Amino acid sequence: MRQMGIEFVTIGDKLARPIFTSDGQVLLGKGVLLTAGYISKLKNLGISAIYIEDDRFQDVKVEDAVSEETRREALQSLKDATDYVRSGRKIDGAKIKNSVNSVIEDCFNSHGVLVNLMDMRTKDNWLLPHSVSVCVMATMLGIARSLDRHRLQDLAVGALLHDVGLTTVPKEILDKGEDRLGKEEREIYEKHAEEGFNIIRRTGELSIVAAHVAYQHHERVDGTGFPRGIQDPDIHLYGKIVAIVDLYDKLINGAMGARPLPPHQACEVLMGLSGRYFDLSLVQLFLKNVATYPTGISVRLSTGEIGVVVDQNKSIPMRPVVRVLMERHRFVEPKEYDMIKDTTIFIQDVLR
Template sequence: MKIVFLKDLETNETIAKDIYDEEGRLLIATGTKVSKGTISFLKKNNVFLVHVEDEKLSDIKVDRKMQKLKAKTLNKMPLIFNNILTGEYENTKEAMETVDELVDYVVEKGTINTNLYEVKLYDDYTYVHCLDTGIMAAFLGMSMGLTTAEVKELSISAMLHDIGKTKISNAIINKKSKLSDNEYEEMKKHPGFGRDILKNIGILSEKVVAGVYQHHERYDGNGYPEGIKGDEISLFGKLISICDVFTAVSANRSYRNRFKPNEAYELILASAGTMFDPKLVVDFKNTFFIYPLGSCVRLSNGIEGYVVKQNKGFPDRPIIRVIYGKTKEEEITPYEIDLLQHNDIIIDEVI
């Protein structure tokens, strides 16, 4: 299995992983042969990455259970938001059972092979952003040693972190250009709105509410709404802040293109001590890999290949399998390059 950008998807390739839309509905099933119509259909649905079969990379497997749980949870996200906003508290609890299932599986997996590119499969910036933030937070919390119950609360808080935006004018939320100063001041009210909404339903803990209210606070005190700093910020608030920023910059916006995975990763590391708690940035570095298994990369020596294994603790130094020569048509005997053993070679870009 390999990962390709939609722009590089070719007809007659075989889809290796179910493709869902931003609301969790199945678009294209595993095993589908790609046609021109398939490519056009996926483009209309804002999909920019797909998994396709490749016999030279057949040892790379898709985590189908995670895929199905994510789709199931994504499908429930509008219902969860609506139930909270309309006061349907019992129905909210029932809808959130899907979050429990997802977090239980994250904990069950034990070993983490989570990467920072596959987290964002869509350009959508609504429920998908909230779900991706929740999944990242769950993996990060688990790797830090939080209990299963704490990871579930953290994930719920992260998934609901932007619920306060439902109280912000659609004209501001959907604006196609950068916000004016006045509009930005209005947008900055959404953590407070989120806190009030969650407090009113009365079924979520103070830790969950604090995570939503504080996810825009900064470690150096230059955040909002309170301008608190350091350990004045709750653990949930500090964790969600990291995951929110990563998933936000990894999405295309009308006024800027998405960051590349290594750029988003470097942003998090460079912001240790200013935006983020330095200790949590270290946990972030030890939890996530930058380049997903099956992604095609170009190395600094000009060689192109696919990521087939990760080196724990070195998220930017995976093992690369080279399966073609100077062009994709040039057949060679596949071989592997362990970037941990070749410090003179780095990954230049994902292609």
């Protein structure tokens, strides 16, 4: 399989991975042949890229740290939780714990899989899939940080519910985008961190530490964050972790109206903000566990050749294995560069 920008998908292409709605329902299943109607619908839903089958890449597998079933379970649990909040009821803490325990188990069993899979999200409700992805990435970073399962559960619960306070924010504000909010709108938006803290705390079945993840995920180590403007020593480790993966997921998926960035550019943004906004050691650890160039994407090499990333080098994520398809605008016999061994070659650009 390989990833393809939606504008380049053609009638008859076959889906290599299913596409889900924001609450985990299958929109289009794996193996579906794309029609003009399906392609138009995907564009209207705001999906920018999909995975398609390609005979030249039948051997290429895009690994995910968690199974599709685990993601759907977490999405459904989170949807139920937000529905409860909107109707004035308490969150079912036991259901949330069961979901995050599945995430933790899958992440332990993934044996160091890099953050690699690109989400195929609809724009109608970015919040739920965003929160699930933040939960998965935070758990992976927690494992890399050698947290035990008990501590991982608090981290994962807080990560899954980190934005639950946004259920109190009007949709028109969420759709507008953070950088375009007026003063009053920003004040309303920034209350979501404290609202989330109170929602989780009232549940009774979830730890106060998990509640503080929601409270602190917009704090910054230099004290410029919100809601309290606290600095590094006063920000909990889990708050620091979720702050990093929250921004990374927003950058690569374009939450709140923003345009998505390729992962390698998102990684550069995180590095640029480390030490000021984010804990430097945590950013460095996270980037060791991120596929800078995810498997399945098309790239242009410094040689001018065009190919697809087909495998990862986990020791150096910035140097993947690339299978070349084109040279000087013509198809060539496929060949591969392992960029750890082919040290003079580098990726010049990511193509959609």
